[in-house]
Amino acid sequence: MRTRITELTGVRYPIVQTGMGWVSGPELTSATANAGGLGILASGTLSKDEMVAAIRAVKERTDKPFGVNLVGTAPDVEERAAALVAEQVPVASFAMAPKQRVFGLLKDAGVAIIPSVGARRHAEKVAAWGADAVLVQGGEGGGHTGAVPTSLLLPQVVDAVDLPVIAAGGFFDGRGLVAAMAYGADAIAMGTRFLLTADSTVPPQVKQAYLDAGVDGTVVTDLIDGVPQRVLRTPLVEQLVAGGGRGPRALVRSVRSAVALKRQVGSSWPDIVRQGLAMRTQRQLSLRQVLMAANTPMMIRTGMVDGRVDVGSLASGQVAGLIDELPTCAELIDRIVAEAEKTLARLGGAP
Structure with a gap:
């Protein structure tokens, strides 16, 4: 199953x-890489030094290619990009x-650049900037x-850019891989499905909450x-949706989240302000949205690290309702x- 994405990465x-x-x-990143997929290390909740340490920890576990996800609006994104180059992350x-x-900076060093997009115009923009591929996430995706x-966004982007396209949002099996490739994609990306594996370090009670979801x-x-x-x-989300998510309390929670996130990633207050202004410009956010931006990483931490399903935020794709077991990454891939090869054979194609 060679595609432009397997050749690129x-x-x-x-x-x-x-x-x-x-x-x-x-x-999780190394387990995916060892199983033959492209594991992506998340770095947005790490300081730069912690990111470098995590990269080296992946290298200790695998000699296969992997990637690192960077936050484009982070004040130190250039330093982080330079660190990826120094650590020879592909x-x-x-x-x-x-x-x-x-x-x-990354292209000059031969690093493949794969931004995520949620609209055709975003794909066209990063293609003009020199992206090597794009990851397209539809509304079924988590976060x-x-x-x-x-099913509508993917063919639109495939037709708009002459780049390898990775399809995300709603994928969990081999049938989905074949469907994505039929639309013109070169790979699929999955978050919730990999979260629900034996190699994921998410606490058992959190995984069970996903497995119990319809x-x-x-x-x-x-x-x-x-x-x-x-x-x-979750109980917290239901409470917010029922009417407790706006007003002064929400902003107070955001300030607390910002303080906690500042400590976690080692940013200064001027850095936080600059990142907020960059997010407001790039994502066209209101001031209220900028002030609330720190909530997500800290609320996810409460769920994914502390295991507090009752008060945490658990990002999830709709596919959670179709998953009922926890294979290893190797078994999953x-x-x-x-299943993809079987589906192709049934359709009269060849892998």
């Missing part, structure tokens, strides 16, 4: 594990595109997401950080590839 299979804050650490992914000069489903067990809300995101219907 050097992995065996066109399957990507997305960079999820507090979830995609060295263990792939850099971005949840939000950085300034164009960061692309140049911050748009309203357009993958296909209607997620909701898209902007009450956590001001921007629409898909999350599990082998199963997806075998």
Whole structure:
């Protein structure tokens, strides 16, 4: 199953594990890489030094290619990009595109750049800047997401840019991989499906909350950080949706989250302000949305690290309702590839 993505990144299979804050650490990233997929290390909740340490921890566990996800609006994104070059990381992914000069720094060093996009115009923009591929997430995906489903957004982007395209949002098996490739994608990316593996370090009670969810067990809300995101219907989320997510209390919670996040990533207050202004400009956020932006990483930490399902925020794709077991990454990827080959054979194609 060779595609432009496997050729670009050097992995065996066109399957990507997305960079999820507090979830995609060295263990999950290396397990995915060893299984033949592209593991992406999340760095947005790490300081730069912690990011470098995590990169080295991945290297201790695998000699296969992997990537690191960077926050494009981070004040030290250029220093982090330089660290990826120094550590010889082959792939850099971005949840939000950085300034164009960061692309140049990475491209000059031969690092493959794969930003995530949620609209055709975003794909066209990063393509013009020199992106090597794009990850397209439809509305079925977890975390911050748009309203357009993958089945409509994916072909639109495939037709708009002459780049390898990775499809995300709603994928969990080999049938989905074949469907994505039929639309013109070169790979699929999965977050929730990799979170729900034996190699994921997420606490057992959190995994069980995902396994217990039905296909209607997620909701898209902007009450956590001001921007629409898909999350599990936890008690906290249900409370917010029922009317407790706006007003002074929400802003007080945001300030507390900002203080905690500042300590976690080692940023200064001027850095926090600059990042907020950059987010407001790039993502066209209101002042209220900027003030609430720190909520998501800290609320996810409460769930994914502390295991507090009752008061944490659990980003989730709709596919959580179709998952009922916890294979290893190797078992999952082998199963997806075998099912894709079987599906192609049934359709009269060839892998």
